[in-house]
Each structure stands twice: as C-alpha cells, then as structure tokens.
Amino acid sequence: MFDVLVIGSGASGLAAALAAERAGARVALATKGSIQACNSAKAQGGIQAAVGPDDSPEQHAQDIWTSSHETANMELVETLTSSAPSAIHWLEQLGVAFTRDADGAYRLARCGGATRKRLLQVGDRTGHAITKALRDAVEASTVARFPNAPLHELVSDGGWRARVGAHDVEAATVVLAAGGRCFREAEERGELSTNHPGATGEVTRLALDAGAEARDLDALQYHPNGGAWPANMQGYSIPETTRAYGAVLLNADGEEFTDSLGARDVVSQAIVDEVAKGKGVETPDGRPAVYLDTTRIPVADAEVSLPYMLRRYRAAGVDPLAEPILTYPVLHYQNGGLVIDTDAQTTLEGVFACGEIAGGTHGRNRMMGNSLLECVVFGRRAGRAAATAAR
Numbered sequence: 316m317f318d319v320l321v322i323g324s325g326a327s328g329l330a331a332a333l334a335a336e337r338a339g340a341r342v343a344l345a346t347k348g349s350i351q352a353c354n355s356a357k358a359q360g361g362i363q364a365a366v367g368p369d370d371s372p373e374q375h376a377q378d379i380w381t382s383s384h385e386t387a388n389m390e391l392v393e394t395l396t397s398s399a400p401s402a403i404h405w406l407e408q409l410g411v412a413f414t415r416d417a418d419g420a421y422r423l424a425r426c427g428g429a430t431r432k433r434l435l436q437v438g439d440r441t442g443h444a445i446t447k448a449l450r451d452a453v454e455a456s457t458v459a460r461f462p463n464a465p466l467h468e469l470v471s472d473g474g475w476r477a478r479v480g481a482h483d484v485e486a487a488t489v490v491l492a493a494g495g496r497c498f499r500e501a502e503e504r505g506e507l508s509t510n511h512p513g514a515t516g517e518v519t520r521l522a523l524d525a526g527a528e529a530r531d532l533d534a535l536q537y538h539p540n541g542g543a544w545p546a547n548m549q550g551y552s553i554p555e556t557t558r559a560y561g562a563v564l565l566n567a568d569g570e571e572f573t574d575s576l577g578a579r580d581v582v583s584q585a586i587v588d589e590v591a592k593g594k595g596v597e598t599p600d601g602r603p604a605v606y607l608d609t610t611r612i613p614v615a616d617a618e619v620s621l622p623y624m625l626r627r628y629r630a631a632g633v634d635p636l637a638e639p640i641l642t643y644p645v646l647h648y649q650n651g652g653l654v655i656d657t658d659a660q661t662t663l664e665g666v667f668a669c670g671e672i673a674g675g676t677h678g679r680n681r682m683m684g685n686s687l688l689e690c691v692v693f694g695r696r697a698g699r700a701a702a703t704a705a706r
C-alpha cells in the first residue's frame with residue numbers, strides 16, 4: 316500500500332513523484348515503457364519563465380491569454396507564470412545548467428506569440444537535460460519504480476486500486492501524468508507526428524470512464540515546422556528557436572507570407588493556406604512543404620543554441636546554414652485534457668493530473684516552452700497535494 320501512485324515517467328510524473336516523496340509520502344511510479352521513454356525528453360527548444368529585466372509573470376500570463384485566443388483558465392495561467400522563476404531555480408538545484416551568455420545572464424529567446432525574450436534553453440536538448448536531472452533525483456530517492464507497467468485499470472475502493480502491467484498497486488491518491496495522444500491520433504489520420512510511440516491517450520480514457528471531466532480534447536496542435544525532407548527527418552520537430560534566432564518562412568517565390576513568430580496555430584494555418592494557394596514547394600517524394608530559411612541564423616547563435624538540429628540535418632546531408640530546409644506542419648500536442656484546479660486536483664476525489672494530460676493552462680492553443688514549465692509547476696503541485704490528501 317502506497318500513499319501516492321504516479322502514472323507516467325515524463326517530466327510531469329517525475330516532478331510529481333519527487334515532490335510527493337519530499338513531502339514525506341510513500342510513492343510508487345508506474346510507467347508504460349522504460350523510465351526514459353516519454354515526450355518530455357524529446358523537447359528541444361526550451362522552457363518559458365519571466366526572468367528577463369523587461370518581463371513579468373503578468374506579461375507572461377497576458378501572452379498566454381492572447382495566444383490561447385482567450386480560452387485559457389486564467390487561474391491556472393497565473394499559477395503557472397508566477398511559479399515559473401521558482402521552478403527554474405528548483406531545476407537548477409537538481410543540476411540543470413541553463414545556457415548563459417558571456418555576461419553570465421540567461422540566454423533568452425523569444426518564442427512564437429511572446430512579447431518578450433523569455434525562453435530558457437539548455438542548448439537545444441532542454442527536455443533531455445530536465446528529464447535526466449529529474450530522473451536522477453527520483454532514482455536516488457525512495458520512490459518505488461514499476462517500468463513496463465502500463466495502467467490498465469483504475470478502481471476506487473476508498474483509496475485507489477490500479478492494475479499496472481502485471482502488478483496490483485494500492486494507493487490513497489493517484490497522480491495521472493501519462494501525457495497526450497498525438498502518436499495514436501496521427502496513426503489514425505495517416506499523418507506524421509513528433510510524438511513518441513507511448514503517446515496514445517488510454518489513461519485519459521480510463522479517467523473519463525471513472526467520471527473525470529475534460530475540456531478542449533478536440534484541440535490538437537500542429538507544430539508549424541515538422542521536417543519535410545530529407546526522408547529521415549520527416550516528423551522531426553524543427554525547434555521553434557530556429558525562428559527565434561532569425562529563420563523565416565518563405566514560399567516557392569522566396570516571399571515571406573506570415574509572421575514567423577506568430578502564435579502556433581496561426582503560423583501552421585498560414586503554411587497550409589500558402590500550399591493550398593499553389594505557392595508551396597514539393598519534396599522529392601511528393602509531400603507539400605514551404606522553405607524555412609535557416610541560412611539567416613547567425614553561425615554563432617546556431618552553434619550555441621541549435622547544435623543538435625545542425626548535427627541531425629548535416630548527418631542527413633543538408634546543411635541548414637548553407638541552404639533553406641523544407642518544412643510542413645506536423646501533429647504535435649494535445650492542448651486540452653482533464654479538468655484540474657490549481658493543486659492539479661481533477662474532478663475525481665484523490666485523483667490529480669499534471670502535464671499534457673491536463674487541460675486549461677493553454678486553452679485551445681499552447682505557446683511553445685509552456686509545456687515543460689507546466690510539467691514542473693503542476694507536477695510539483697500535484698505531488699505535494701496528493702501527499703497531503705493521502706494523509
């Protein structure tokens with residue numbers, strides 16, 4: 316019998332497990348594949364926090380409200396943005412070394428929909444750095460880990476009884492941190508996705524069947540810049556930081572047709588419309604695309620902030636600093652999810668949810684860099700609240 320059972324080992328699940336354990340709870344963490352398998356580790360671009368001298372949590376919140384087209388839950392948004400600087404500090408204490416400029420200040424980029432430079436990065440492997448630090452801390456803790464143990468069944472019996480793989484686990488409270496469903500959704504649509512194969516959404520279904528409420532589940536996000544060519548880069552999410560550092564979208568005639576740093580849904584739609592107007596280009600295997608002119612990125616910025624992207628493309632025979640790359644929107648993120656309050660409590664007593672499985676924080680259109688932040692902020696809150704509720 317545990318106090319808290321966490322489902323999922325992405326950034327949100329790891330943060331929740333750690334926070335619950337540090338609050339004194341006996342914690343179990345069950346996950347579908349290996350502990351390493353998740354979307355969080357694939358995140359490249361960065362994590363938002365209002366730490367710049369011209370910025371504030373209020374401005375960050377306002378940018379989310381605008382980017383969400385006024386559909387986000389502002390209570391959740393204000394919790395997210397006001398907790399962001401302390402979330403960054405917590406990650407640093409766990410060993411995450413955010414990239415800094417020569418003067419020692421954080422290297423901040425402006426992401427789509429943002430009015431300020433607010434994106435902290437660890438090169439272009441930010442998600443990898445964050446999940447590794449969280450995983451190391453969880454592995455050094457008393458958290459009992461059940462890898463290769465997908466949640467099949469969740470039954471309320473005073474507390475909660477869960478069937479995870481071959482194990483029956485009982486816990487007073489449960490934290491659902493099983494991510495979104497874009498891998499499955501893309502397979503069903505016959506489209507490409509940036510997601511890892513575990514992103515299939517069955518935990519959301521179990522929660523709905525148990526009576527939990529959800530919102531905006533139909534609002535799926537396309538990443539404006541999926542790789543379109545070479546073939547082995549198809550479905551790769553070209554970091555939005557390419558555009559933050561100067562890359563622009565061009566049509567077949569070499570014309571800019573949209574604000575390359577607009578909100579994600581607006582930029583994706585502009586690309587789709589441009590192709591529909593006959594102003595796109597075709598990949599050698601006949602897929603639609605436009606150009607992302609990455610040659611405009613200064614070499615020094617690319618070397619510090621995009622080394623992984625450069626390595627991937629150069630290994631595939633294309634140098635993004637010498638020629639534009641081909642791109643088209645690709646299914647990426649589940650904007651909506653389970654309804655939560657500011658403690659990440661769902662509408663089911665004793666069940667908490669954090670990360671991509673939860674809805675409200677981004678409304679119907681997430682800004683880049685706010686998902687990793689949501690994982691850390693609401694993961695910690697979920698862990699602490701689940702530990703308290705278990706008592």
Ligand SMILES: Cc1cc2nc3c(=O)[nH]c(=O)nc-3n(C[C@H](O)[C@H](O)[C@H](O)COP(=O)(O)OP(=O)(O)OC[C@H]3O[C@@H](n4cnc5c(N)ncnc54)[C@H](O)[C@@H]3O)c2cc1C
Binds near residue numbers: 361363493517671
């Ligand atoms: C390629 C890519 C790049 C991205 N870049 C950024 C970025 O730069 N900045 C940003 O903020 N966000 C970014 N995102 C989004 C962000 O990384 C994710 O939305 C976020 O990390 C999700 O975290 P999570 O913990 O909710 O879910 P995940 O990290 O997906 O973890 C979910 C976990 O649940 C497990 N699971 C699933 N089903 C079950 C089940 N039935 N039983 C048990 N366990 C289960 C999975 O195996 C996994 O361990 C990116 C996403 C992708 C895919």
